[in-house]
Amino acid sequence: MSEFIPPGPEAKVFVISVAAELSGLHPQTLRTYDRLGIVSPGRTGGGGRRYSLSDIELLRDVARLTAEGLGLEGVKRVLRAPAHRTCAAGSRRVARVGSRGGAQRARVDAEPPRPRIDRGAARRGVAA
Template sequence: MDETTRVFVISTAAELAGMHPQTLRQYDRLGLVSPERTPGKSRRYSMLDVAKLREIAELGSEGVSLEGIRRILELEDHVRGLENRLRELESTLADELLNRPGRRVFAAGSAGDVISMKAGTRTRRSNQVVIWRQPRP
């Protein structure tokens, strides 16, 4: 069993979250926490759901409205998804670098553009000095 396994009935989840079961029903209607349903239509909550309920209670005690809480939870879920995608891309890049060492190198151009270079080559650096003088009035 892990933290996503939905095992708690509504009364147990409400007790763990320090809430009334009717509050959990309201949050389910609002889409703040969506438990799974059994074939008999009863709700089942996971430890992640209970943690989310506690977060909702904390935000509510700080004066955040239910709509504000919904938006915060939505943004947190979005950030979590982006972080997961970033980890996937980093893993893919690391695998690619391991599978194709020295194939391609990139550098940044003066205008911020990306320049593809062969491995072992260097960019040319400008050795020019620019002097700026403030014009006299």
């Protein structure tokens, strides 16, 4: 008997429930990402989805980006960028985008709150 050789990272072997558990996402979210073209799982003869390790890494990147506040259209643009073609470059790109978003959010959070204007004060006869 020959020695067992495990499948590579591109082998589409994980059913949707396992891929959802490994990526930390709900199975319905995976179906939505498939429908939007964010991830492209393989299909069985009966139409069942099969995900690879690379797909699961991609789903984790998507989850990280959306947690940072990036919308799905932004996620699609990041994933289409040439820097995301390799896993290492993709991780750097995700980190860069995430850190930029955090810096912008920190800058907005650091601004003092604007004073509230009571627009109904004049109608009520109250001095503003």
